[in-house]
Amino acid sequence: KRNGEQFNIRISKEAKDSIVANATLLKISQAKYIEQLALDGCKIIEIRNDEFVRYMDQQEANLRMLGNNLNxxxxxxxxxxxxxxxxxxxxxxxxxxAFDKYYLVIEQNTQKIELTK
Known part of the structure; x- marks a missing residue:
């Protein structure tokens, strides 16, 4: 059962395709995606990359050890x-x-959807 108000608008096919694709990437409904944009006015939505998160979790011990040595x-x-x-x-x-390598991995695994006005 859905709660809330219904809001009907007409948009271009390109805009609809973009909404569908972005909502799919974020793994949320199209309605939630549009609502989030309307309420939060966000410009950039970062995409969670689970493989990258696992990699960085594995590297945490290495970074901690390196930090201890430097201290x-x-x-x-x-x-x-x-x-x-x-x-x-x-x-x-x-x-x-090591920090250069981690920075490169972060750069390579950061995905963003930029919403332009």
């Missing part, structure tokens, strides 16, 4: 107990490479 090195350097030895510099280089 230990920074603490040692700040306290004067360590200098910027080659092994410390290599940890920073590995961290940069």
């Amino acid at each position: 230990q090195i920074a603490a040692a350097i700040n306290s004067g107990r360590a200098n910027m030895a080659n092994e410390n510099i290599s940890v920073f280089e590995k961290a940069k490479k």
